[in-house]
Amino acid sequence: MALIHLLFFVARILRAVRIAARLEFRFSKDTARYVKNLSGSVSRLDKTRIMMEMNYMLAYGSAEASLRLLWKFGLLEILLPIQASYFVQNGFRRRDTRSNMLLSLFSRLDKLVAPDKPCHSSLWVGMLAFHKALSDNPRDPMVVATFCLAVHNGGDTSEAVKIAKRITKPHDKSYHELLEPQLLDSRALVNEVMNLSASVKQELSRMTDEYYVSKAMAKYPKAPYSDMVFIPLALYLRVRRIFECVGEGKERGFVAKQGRKINHELLSIGSLHEVRHTFARVVFDTVYPLNQKY
Incomplete structure (x- = not known):
């Protein structure tokens, strides 16, 4: 009975974080202390419930705020130790007001979705895997742009290279994940894109590997132990499909979506075309923000 009561209150913690992020509420000191004290118990929740709560946090327009709150209250190292x-x-502090590329990616996503227009969970899981690959091995912004374009157009890397080479706007230089641009020829650019694609798929696999996840915070002795993996196999396979086209050639019969408009109904049910389109838009607009100055 005591365990049931504990799990009930722990579930309410995740719900409280989700609501606070969405409505921009602030916890009282007593509530904040309560959340921190019970943060370690989150791992005892059913994984299906955790997946549901994480999806509510990251798919409905308050992902950046949710990640900040999870980090602030010591929940991120339990739920997403890799991140x-x-x-x-x-060096990101608990109450840090600065941003970073991970938060910027989800901030961009937040601008495209809403409580009544959510995205499918495959999109935010794919974004986590993509960012981890880029963080571990920074890339030329042109490589990132070409990769996004190839994802968007169903794996047509030749077309992606042609479009990427016409980009003249500057990239955001504040992210350590992006190297200074190099003069890559088309062959070298394609090779780098293939390498990035392989890295993204590798990181996705690692996100579902309990042993790998458990080692994410091993360098930090004070961090709580967590081997939390809540991504179900069906979702993992669905996310892989987003990126499998890169490196396998253009998918037969694939017609790339035109324009920037998002079909939110299709995005919410996980339409592969719509998820790829939105992923490419989020990443591209993060790397090459519209308001970036020379």
Whole structure:
């Protein structure tokens, strides 16, 4: 009975974080202390419930705020230890008001979705895998742009290279994940894109590997132990499909979506075309923001 009561209150913690992020509420000191004290118990929740709560946080327009709150209250290292290690490595404090590329990606996503227009969970899981690959091995912004375009157009890397080489706007230089641009020829650019694609798929696999996840915070003795993997196999396979086209040639019969408009109904049910389109838009607009100045 005591365990049931504990799990009930722990579930309410995740719900409270989700609501606070969405409505921009602030916890009282007593509530904040309560959340921190019970943060370690989150791992005892059913994984299906955790997946549901994480999807509510990251797919409905308040992802950036949710990630900040999860980090602030010591929940991120339990739920997403791989992403928590990124925060630690970059000196991101619990109450930090600065941003980073991970938060910027989800901030861009937040601008495209809403409580009544959510995205499918495959999109935010794919974004986490993509960012981890880029964080571990920074890339030329042109490589990132070409990769996004190839994802968007169903794997047509030749067309992606042609479009990417016409980009003249500057990239956001504040992200350590992006190298200074190099003069890559088409062959070298394609090779780099293939390498990035393989890295993204590798990171996705690692996100579902309990042993790998458990080592994410191993360098930090004070961090709680967590081997939390809540991504079900069906979702993992669905996310892989987003990126499998890169490296396998253009998918037969694939017609790339035109324009920037998002079909939110299709995005919410996980339409592969719509998820790829939105992924490419989020990443491209993060790397090459519209308001970036020379």
